[in-house]
Amino acid sequence: MECFVYRLKIGLLFIALSLTSQFCKAETCVTTASEFEQKKDQLPKIFQNLPVMLTTDSWLLTAGLEIRTVGPKIKLEGHVWKPSEIYSDDSYVKKICYDGTNFNVTLENGKSYDVKIKSEGVSISGFSFEKSSASVFAGIVEKVKKAQSRSNTTVDNSANGTR
Amino acid sequence: MNKLTLSIFFCALGLLFSSSPCLAKKSPFTAGEDIEFLGKEDKALLDINKSTAFSGVLTRKDVKESDQRMLDVYEFSAASANKMDKDLCQKLADQTFGPSTEISLKTTSQELFASPRSGQICEIILRDEDERALFKERHFFAFITNNKTFGLVARFHKVPTKEKAKELRTFIKNLRAY
Numbered sequence: 001m002e003c004f005v006y007r008l009k010i011g012l013l014f015i016a017l018s019l020t021s022q023f024c025k026a027e028t029c030v031t032t033a034s035e036f037e038q039k040k041d042q043l044p045k046i047f048q049n050l051p052v053m054l055t056t057d058s059w060l061l062t063a064g065l066e067i068r069t070v071g072p073k074i075k076l077e078g079h080v081w082k083p084s085e086i087y088s089d090d091s092y093v094k095k096i097c098y099d100g101t102n103f104n105v106t107l108e109n110g111k112s113y114d115v116k117i118k119s120e121g122v123s124i125s126g127f128s129f130e131k132s133s134a135s136v137f138a139g140i141v142e143k144v145k146k147a148q149s150r151s152n153t154t155v156d157n158s159a160n161g162t163r
Numbered sequence: 164m165n166k167l168t169l170s171i172f173f174c175a176l177g178l179l180f181s182s183s184p185c186l187a188k189k190s191p192f193t194a195g196e197d198i199e200f201l202g203k204e205d206k207a208l209l210d211i212n213k214s215t216a217f218s219g220v221l222t223r224k225d226v227k228e229s230d231q232r233m234l235d236v237y238e239f240s241a242a243s244a245n246k247m248d249k250d251l252c253q254k255l256a257d258q259t260f261g262p263s264t265e266i267s268l269k270t271t272s273q274e275l276f277a278s279p280r281s282g283q284i285c286e287i288i289l290r291d292e293d294e295r296a297l298f299k300e301r302h303f304f305a306f307i308t309n310n311k312t313f314g315l316v317a318r319f320h321k322v323p324t325k326e327k328a329k330e331l332r333t334f335i336k337n338l339r340a341y
Contacts, residue, residue: 063208070293073267077297080208085201087220090297091212092267108261108268109214125208148229 029097033069043098044117046131050074053137054121054129061127062147064140076105079144086148190221191236191313195337197224200236214259216240216314223334230319231331237314244307249273252285252305255314259303260289267291268301278336281308286332290322302331309340 028042033050040048051068062081067074074093080086095106103115103122116123121130132140190200202219203210210217216237226232237259244251252273257263263270268289278284284306291299298318305314315338317331 070267070295075293076212078208078212082206082208085206085209087209088297089212090291094261107212108266109212109259110261111212111214113211125211127208 027097027099029095030074031093031095032072033074034072036069036074046117046120047103051134053132053134055132055136055140056127056129057140057143062140062143063127063129064132064137064144065124065129066137076107079141081144081147086144086151088144088148189341191218191238191311192221192308192338192340194223194334194339196226196334198222199224214261216258221315228327230317230321230323231327231334233318235316235318237316239312239314244312245310247275247283247285247305247307249275249285252287255305255312256287256289256303259314259316260301267293276332276336278306280337280339281306284332284335302328304335306335306338308338311340313340 026042028039030036030039030043036050046052047067051066054065054067056063060082064079066077068077069075070092074096075090076093077088077090079088091111092108093105094108094110097104097106098117102117104112105115106112113124118128121128123129190198192198192200199222200219201209201222203213203217209220213235214237216239218236218238221234221236223232223234237255239255239258252275253263256270260266260268268291270287271290272286272288274286275283276286284304287303287305289301289303291301298320300319300322302317302319302323303314304316305312307313315335323331
């Protein structure tokens with residue numbers, strides 16, 4: 001009986017410790033460009049120097065994202081070309097938090113979403129993006145703009161996604 | 164491969180390569196011109212930067228200039244009002260872009276104008292001071308039609324001329340919800 005109680009205590013202690021470590025997992029949050037500079041060492045390597053460009057280019061999705069600073073603010077710019085949509089947008093960031101695994105991005109308009117960090121890029125809404133150079137990003141932006149001017153709508157009527 | 168598997172395969176293929184206009188949803192509005200609506204449903208990346216009231220993108224099919232062709236559509240289901248005024252308009256703009264006193268986009272003007280179809284329409288102009296901004300100016304229109312409260316956002320790559328802004332107002336005035 002004593003042995004059982006001892007094992008139970010050890011078990012409970014173990015559970016308590018693992019729960020504590022989960023709750024105490026340090027989260028790094030940045031709201032401004034200067035805060036980003038101060039805390040960038042706590043962020044994944046691919047995000048330690050802004051601007052960061054992320055791209056993907058396949059028959060299903062051509063897209064480019066850029067994260068950059070605008071004065072004291074952080075801004076996101078995105079260009080997307082999928083068979084059913086062609087769209088460009090930019091938004092200012094209110095807060096970006098990193099929990100050691102993923103980013104949570106909150107925009108000034110209140111929208112919030114998760115960005116999964118991978119070894120050489122990220123995954124957003126199930127789509128993978130790789131870290132890219134400024135020239136690759138510029139090429140993707142040009143490709144999306146051309147597709148948009150061809151189709152002249154948010155719907156890709158021209159080529160059913162053919163690149 | 165049996166017939167069932169084959170038919171499922173061809174159905175999937177058909178859906179994937181089906182003509183894109185089939186993906187466009189029915190527009191929430193009628194207008195005095197040809198329009199097309201792309202709803203945010205199942206478009207994983209279309210609404211990623213938009214606030215929760217965003218419902219899709221309206222395209223004016225006969226307009227060539229891109230800044231006048233596409234407008235973001237917002238539907239404010241929680242807003243219960245029967246008359247548009249400047250306070251409600253500001254509240255809806257805050258829901259769309261974030262609180263005006265805190266956000267980076269700067270409000271440069273707010274104006275009410277009359278529409279024969281939807282009473283008072285409010286227009287708020289927001290400017291992005293970022294030199295590399297994709298859109299220098301956003302024109303937010305809020306109005307109530309058929310007991311529904313809508314917001315429409317036109318995004319201008321360049322600050323529009325008065326004539327272009329007026330053309331856009333004329334289009335908005337002619338909208339009516341189903």
